[in-house]
Amino acid sequence: MAIASSTRAPFDRVTLLAAPAVLILCALFLYPFVYGLWLSFAPAAGGALANYHKFFADPFLYGTIATTLWLALPVTILNLVLAVPVAMRVRLMHSQRLLTTILVLPITLGVVLIAQGLLTYLGPQGWFNRALMTLGLVSHPVRLVHDYWGVFLSLFITGFPFTFLLTLSHVSGIDPALEQAAATLGANARQRFFRVILPLLAPGLAIAFCLSFVQAFSVFPSAILLGAPAGPTRVISIAAYQAAFEDFDYSMASAIAMIMGGVQLAIIAAVLGLRGLAYRGPAGGGKG
């Protein structure tokens, strides 16, 4: 900022314009979170850690972590692996608007609508199974709904556009001149991608991975509607929801929500830690 006089004044009335937003977030986000943390250590019966003991002693509860990871990690990795080559290709297009508009649809329509559509579409009489049978790929309908794969596909159909649009915005930020320079120096397409583009893209991909993972890990409505919420897709959000609104044990529910946040944070920290090993620097060309 060039105007030092106006930006360096410590507390003036303009700064106070931020106060209502800060107050609302303290009241509705920070306070409930701290209260939830405290509540999780204040169970109805037992010591401070009773909720956490109960969670990690009961396979029906601690098993939900593995169930959720078993859905969220493969979907996130698949989304990312597919999003990178597609984004590399789409960035060369002159008009990306139609494709990006179609892809933004599942994000704005939301998981509930997609789940409802998939229930019919993937069902035994749905178009998907019909098409597979017409093509002769299967002889009788594949069971997809009320199973792991229904939830997997719903996470893929809402998650892939999200990951793709994030990746596209990162890929578009890489100066094409860098790739041209590599081509001039004789690098082929594969070398250009792995030696030039991928190192520049790594930090962005780490962020895209984290944001997509958080979305997939908090899977809730589609796990109930499309999955088998008592068995293979009993994810951790379902356990938290049941504790709060079926057992009315808010203390336990808060503990599960905290464990859920903790697992996410651990995965994100691990990914961002890996990112620290990668190249850090400008992705623009020229005199950077």
Add this chain to the structure above:
Amino acid sequence: MRQGRTLSSRLWAAAIWLLVGVFVLNLLAVIATVIVSSLATRWLGTWLPAGWTAQWYASAWSEFQLADVLTTTFEVAFLVVLISGLVGAPAAYALARREFPGKRLVMLLLLTPLLAPPITYGIPLATVLYSAGFAGKLSGVVMANLVPSVPFVVLVLIPFVEQIDPKIEQAARVFGAGTSRLFWHILTPLLAPGVLAALLLVLVRTLAMFELTFLTSGPDSQTLVVALYYAVFAAGVRPEQSINAMAVIFMLTSMVWLFIALRFVNPTQIVARARKTAA
């Protein structure tokens, strides 16, 4: 970048377009399934329904009390848009124009609700709102939806404010404009497109926000997406076409706003905004 014209690079390009094509085809087919089913008289074991009818819209409208649900939905969405605009736009201006101690903490406070999944903070929030007597009512649903909306407006608007040269404001001051003239004649016209875009996106996001509304709403404060969830959850009680008719109504209410919003923003901004500030 010019790709090589070898056979393998052509095959690779074809494979990628095939992937995109299959994805888009399946996505459109999922949406088409909902629309076709909502218009079907009977649809069992065939590619297309036996006949077409619009009667399910009338029955869904009365069965699910959609008039009430839509009223609630737009009350919630309107209040969330109004409050987050009134609170978010001034905050964005302050954060874009001023440096102050603790600014990084404020940015962190704004960023966390956008990055944290709604279920993680929604359950403690619902607990607090229930004990304070707000949950189950319209006010509780609005409060819960403010948590992601206020930061969203602030973070979308900060770059908009930053691109307005402070010299314009100073020039207006030099020519004797008071604070209210400065606000109405300089800032409002310059910021209007950004505010409009941010608020339309908040509207679209609030219409689709399932988790927070689901955790905090009662029977009289359900928005359309939560009502749709309950209808799908209790499927079997009602004809499938009726639920799909409701889904189409939901789709139309959010798509109208999405297409209006897309006139002002690039689709990648809808997902990429949080990242730009985080990076």
